[in-house]
Amino acid sequence: METTLDRLRAGGRGQVAAFLGDIDAQRYLEMGLTPGTEIEVVRFAPLGDPMEIRVRGYALSIRKSDAACITILPA
Amino acid sequence: MNPVESVARQAPVQSTPAALFRIAVLGNPNTGKSTLFNALTGSRQKIGNYPGVTVERKVGRLRAEGPTSPIELIDLPGTYSMAARSLDEQLATEVLLGRVAGEDPVQGLLVVVDASNLERNLYLTTQLLEFGLPVVVALTMIDIAEHRGIEIDGRRLADALNAPVVAVHPVSGKGIDELRARMADLGDMPARVRPPIPYPEPLRRGVEAMQHRLEPHGLRPGFAEAIRLLVDQGGAIERSLSERSGTEAVALVRTIREENADPAQPYILQESVTRYAWIREIVSQTVRRQAVSRGSQGQERLDRVLTHKFWGLLALVIVMGAVFQSIFSAATPAMDLIDRGTGALGTLASGALGDGALGSLVVDGVIGGVGSVVIFLPQILILFFLIALLEESGYLARAAFLMDRIFARVGLSGRSFIPLLSSFACAVPGVMASRVIEDRKTRMATILLAPLMSCSARLPVYTVLIAAVVPSVMVLGLVDTQALAMLAMYLLGITLAWPLGWIFRRTLFRGKSSAFLIELPPYRVPQWNSVLRTVLERGWAFLVRAGTVIFAISIVVWALNYFPHPTEIHDRYDGLRNQTTDASALTELDAREAAEYQHQSFLGKAGKLIEPLVRPLGWDWRIGSAAIASFPAREVVISTLGVIFSVGDSENEDTLRRSIVNARREDGSRLFDLATALSLMVFFALCAQCAATLAVIRREANSWRWPAFVFGYMSVLAYLGALCTYQVTRLLTGVSG
Numbered sequence: 001m002e003t004t005l006d007r008l009r010a011g012g013r014g015q016v017a018a019f020l021g022d023i024d025a026q027r028y029l030e031m032g033l034t035p036g037t038e039i040e041v042v043r044f045a046p047l048g049d050p051m052e053i054r055v056r057g058y059a060l061s062i063r064k065s066d067a068a069c070i071t072i073l074p075a
Numbered sequence: 076m077n078p079v080e081s082v083a084r085q086a087p088v089q090s091t092p093a094a095l096f097r098i099a100v101l102g103n104p105n106t107g108k109s110t111l112f113n114a115l116t117g118s119r120q121k122i123g124n125y126p127g128v129t130v131e132r133k134v135g136r137l138r139a140e141g142p143t144s145p146i147e148l149i150d151l152p153g154t155y156s157m158a159a160r161s162l163d164e165q166l167a168t169e170v171l172l173g174r175v176a177g178e179d180p181v182q183g184l185l186v187v188v189d190a191s192n193l194e195r196n197l198y199l200t201t202q203l204l205e206f207g208l209p210v211v212v213a214l215t216m217i218d219i220a221e222h223r224g225i226e227i228d229g230r231r232l233a234d235a236l237n238a239p240v241v242a243v244h245p246v247s248g249k250g251i252d253e254l255r256a257r258m259a260d261l262g263d264m265p266a267r268v269r270p271p272i273p274y275p276e277p278l279r280r281g282v283e284a285m286q287h288r289l290e291p292h293g294l295r296p297g298f299a300e301a302i303r304l305l306v307d308q309g310g311a312i313e314r315s316l317s318e319r320s321g322t323e324a325v326a327l328v329r330t331i332r333e334e335n336a337d338p339a340q341p342y343i344l345q346e347s348v349t350r351y352a353w354i355r356e357i358v359s360q361t362v363r364r365q366a367v368s369r370g371s372q373g374q375e376r377l378d379r380v381l382t383h384k385f386w387g388l389l390a391l392v393i394v395m396g397a398v399f400q401s402i403f404s405a406a407t408p409a410m411d412l413i414d415r416g417t418g419a420l421g422t423l424a425s426g427a428l429g430d431g432a433l434g435s436l437v438v439d440g441v442i443g444g445v446g447s448v449v450i451f452l453p454q455i456l457i458l459f460f461l462i463a464l465l466e467e468s469g470y471l472a473r474a475a476f477l478m479d480r481i482f483a484r485v486g487l488s489g490r491s492f493i494p495l496l497s498s499f500a501c502a503v504p505g506v507m508a509s510r511v512i513e514d515r516k517t518r519m520a521t522i523l524l525a526p527l528m529s530c531s532a533r534l535p536v537y538t539v540l541i542a543a544v545v546p547s548v549m550v551l552g553l554v555d556t557q558a559l560a561m562l563a564m565y566l567l568g569i570t571l572a573w574p575l576g577w578i579f580r581r582t583l584f585r586g587k588s589s590a591f592l593i594e595l596p597p598y599r600v601p602q603w604n605s606v607l608r609t610v611l612e613r614g615w616a617f618l619v620r621a622g623t624v625i626f627a628i629s630i631v632v633w634a635l636n637y638f639p640h641p642t643e644i645h646d647r648y649d650g651l652r653n654q655t656t657d658a659s660a661l662t663e664l665d666a667r668e669a670a671e672y673q674h675q676s677f678l679g680k681a682g683k684l685i686e687p688l689v690r691p692l693g694w695d696w697r698i699g700s701a702a703i704a705s706f707p708a709r710e711v712v713i714s715t716l717g718v719i720f721s722v723g724d725s726e727n728e729d730t731l732r733r734s735i736v737n738a739r740r741e742d743g744s745r746l747f748d749l750a751t752a753l754s755l756m757v758f759f760a761l762c763a764q765c766a767a768t769l770a771v772i773r774r775e776a777n778s779w780r781w782p783a784f785v786f787g788y789m790s791v792l793a794y795l796g797a798l799c800t801y802q803v804t805r806l807l808t809g810v811s812g
Contacts (some may be wrong), residue, residue, distance in 0.1 A: 026307075027590045029347035030156040032195050037351075046384040047480035050489075052595060056194040057223075059595040061476045063483065066590055 003074055006051070006067035008041045014072035017037070025044065026036035030058040082091060096262055097168060097179055098137075101203060102187030103196050104153035105596040107245065109213040110605045111187055112150045114245035115255070121611055131729055137255060146258060149181060157202040158303060159728035160312035161513060168399035170310060171206055172300060182609070183209045183261035184795075185254075188226055190220040190242070191597065193362060197354045198347075200236070201270055206301040210238040210265040211257045213250075217242050218599055221545075231361040237268060246602060268296055270355045278345040281305040281335035284310055288331060292324040302501035304328055305335075306342040379475050389475050394498055406500075413808045417446030432637065445626060449618070451503050456614050458497050462511075463609045465493075467601035471511070481749050485573055486580025488591050489514065491521040495572070498528035499565075502768040506775055507613060514591075516584035522775060523583075523785055524576055526768050527568040529760055536759045537564050541711055543735040544752040546629045560753075564760045571761070571792065576656070619769070627628050628766045629707050635677045636704055638643040678704055692758065692794070693751035693801040695740060700757070709764040743793055749808060754801035762793035 002017055019025035032055050033039065042052040042059060042066045050063045102108040113120075123132050137146035151170060152163035157164040166175070173180030186203055188196040204210055214227065233240040238258045243250035274282075277736045292317065296304060303312045317325045337345070380386050408666035428434035465471040468475025472491065479489030489740040490512040498505030506527040512518040516686075529537075543559050548556045648668040652661060673679050682700025698716075705712035716735065738746040747755075763769065769782035776782070 011777070022587065022632045024605075025592045026343045026347075027592055029343055030158065030198060031592060032198065032351060033346075034351050044380060044392070045382065045476050045480060046388055047477075050409075050476060050591065052382070052476065055502060057191075058192045058195060060371055061591075061593045063479070063591050064502045066592075 004068050005070040005072050006064040010041055010043045011042045013075040016070050017071040020067055023066050057069050058070040093356045094142050097181045098183040098185050099149045099151050099181040101151050101184045103155055103199055106187045106189040108153055108187040110245045112600050113605055114251055115560050116148055128471035152743045156199060158307045186210055186212050188212055188214050190214045191216045191223055194354055202349055204270050207267050209261045211239055212240045214242045215256055228361045235357040272349055275339040275345045275347050277335045278342055288295055292320040292373045306346050359529055370760045377598055401457055405452035406457050412449055413450050417442055435637055440470040440630045450569045451667050452502055454501045455504045455609055455617055459613045460610045462508055463606040464601050469598040475593060479781050485576040487521055487576055488517050494521050494525055498525040501530050502526040503771050506771045514588040517588045520576055520579045520584050522772055523579055524572045527572050529568050533759055535710050535713050537561055537756055539732060540752045540756050543732045544747055545748050564756055567760050603810055620745040632707050692754045692797040707766040709759055750801045753804055758793045758797040759790055759801040761796045764788035
């Protein structure tokens with residue numbers, strides 16, 4: 001069942017499915033979030049936003065508003 | 076017009092000796108590229124700007140080895156992809172394509188790759204391999220990779236990339252000699268073959284069409300340029316094509332895009348998916364992974380604390396408190412020393428040159444002007460030292476991660492935090508520190524807000540005026556009213572910055588900022604070498620580029636304050652001086668003479684001219700002219716008031732305070748009542764009376780428009796603020812107008 005990245009919990013994993021809506025998808029694709037790529041949510045910042053994700057072996061901070069545009073196939 | 080293109084048209088072409096072999100150094104951010112560049116070139120570096128743009132140009136000579144021809148290294152800005160977005164990245168692309176005038180084409184590439192983050196780093200690498208230039212790959216961060224149980228077979232990687240791969244450790248010097256040798260060989264390498272990345276049919280056909288069909292427009296792009304033209308709609312390469320070859324060429328580019336488009340798969344999806352699939356294939360052949368070792372567990376434990384809801388925020392408060400405290404207090408001894416140094420130099424010069432116009436020019440204009448620039452240097456050096464430490468250690472990215480939420484509300488980002496915080500010490504390093512913000516709109520909004528933070532130069536203004544007019548009363552037995560008044564001044568700028576930031580991001584810098592996407596690099600021990608180098612580079616850049624502007628402005632204000640300088644005044648006071656021998660009476664006479672000159676000067680006249688404008692603020696012409704005189708640096712207002720109120724030695728705050736208390740209006744009432752003093756303080760809290768800040772903004776924004784705007788909006792804010800303060804205070808204190 002598909003969900004969006006911002007709805008995963010800390011520790012949640014999944015595969016990137018698609019980019020929808022108002023997002024600069026090119027940036028994310030270049031940083032390695034291509035469809036099918038495994039990602040893991042490491043944590044949320046103390047104030048709830050942004051979130052830290054792990055992708056292709058490195059850590060990336062992204063805002064929830066962008067994460068809401070990335071659909072995920074949960075593992 | 077595109078600034079990079081303007082360079083190509085206007086800059087004079089300087090040619091370097093033909094024997095020089097030029098290699099561009101590229102890599103992702105956080106790969107240790109600068110450290111490697113320093114290790115390769117040592118002190119043989121030249122840092123400047125590309126003409127007409129703010130992008131820093133850094134070149135160095137390779138320390139020579141053997142009888143090979145000399146090699147010049149060009150350090151290009153760190154980037155994740157060749158799809159240029161920022162000015163920095165665009166310039167990097169243009170350098171590789173040999174399109175920057177004054178720059179000979181590069182003949183080879185050194186690509187710096189972080190071994191602990193191989194997949195993402197190879198994305199840029201494969202793009203660079205497609206330029207057709209000979210390439211050497213330097214693998215850095217081997218130790219971190221090993222900690223994480225990543226072992227790379229360098230030979231296999233070299234085979235797969237069809238380029239030499241050298242593992243380096245710049246600090247210990249391991250691998251540096253071999254890397255030098257490989258770079259020296261680059262000239263003899265056969266022309267590069269593109270890596271065999273199996274792009275989908277539509278992308279390949281599109282690239283081919285770009286390569287062949289643009290010829291009528293004078294362009295025969297290589298593969299690397301053609302793929303960017305195809306993939307990056309409205310990208311940097313397309314913009315530069317439109318300027319060189321006109322709209323028809325761009326129309327053709329769009330047609331080619333449409334003809335080959337696959338509605339199910341945008342080009343960028345085709346490119347990134349295929350590239351990463353090819354990279355993963357290589358990585359699986361060349362990398363052996365072991366179970367995660369203790370090293371990366373330590374990293375994770377550190378992160379758990381430093382990004383924790385409570386401990387993380389506490390750590391941030393402590394770190395920032397320490398940064399703030401050290402710019403505030405650790406710089407003081409050095410600043411005092413500079414202050415005393417320029418004072419002593421002034422005394423020396425006035426002794427040698429006498430009291431005439433030349434003496435005054437040298438002492439007040441030149442030495443005073445240069446002194447007002449150099450005085451900021453300790454704070455700048457300390458701030459940049461600390462920022463470089465935090466950046467290199469990986470903490471700066473975490474600080475941005477923690478704070479982003481708060482700043483995002485008004486359209487700024489977590490990256491705005493450090494520049495704004497630094498501005499409480501001094502807006503000059505604060506504005507310079509905003510370079511860490513990649514997104515242009517966010518960066519500009521941050522720069523425009525930085526001068527609103529109450530800097531240390533406002534402190535003497537607050538101290539003197541508060542001491543003079545605010546009675547010291549304990550409120551609720553806890554806080555002193557004088558301390559409260561001081562706090563209110565600091566809060567004023569912060570409180571106004573929020574709505575203003577919101578407004579700027581909705582008017583001047585409208586639109587979504589580029590994604591707030593920051594890498595959280597592994598923590599590591601900072602390299603002192605490169606930290607110190609960064610600090611010195613920044614300090615020097617400030618002295619040279621901002622210094623010249625401030626210097627010129629200081630001279631102008633000096634002249635306005637000095638001329639016409641009628642000799643009649645001097646003669647009259649000489650007569651009076653001859654009638655007394657009492658030392659204190661002589662000092663008194665000197666002070667009165669200085670005040671009378673002030674009265675006569677253009678500045679004094681200007682003060683009288685603007686008196687109707689400043690009267691609603693509760694000021695008289697003397698305060699008005701002091702405000703004008705403090706344009707180069709707001710702390711000057713204190714010494715100017717000192718001169719006007721005949722204190723003589725204005726450095727003595729106590730005497731100055733008394734003279735401010737005693738200053739009278741023409742009707743005999745006190746000049747500085749509570750309302751006037753508060754109005755003056757509010758004015759100085761909000762105004763942009765600082766030539767150094769304006770000069771630095773000009774430098775960072777590369778246009779006079781922005782410093783002019785900052786001066787304009789802050790002056791309006793200051794005037795309105797002072798007006799409200801004066802009128803409201805008078806209403807509250809029950810004085811009728």
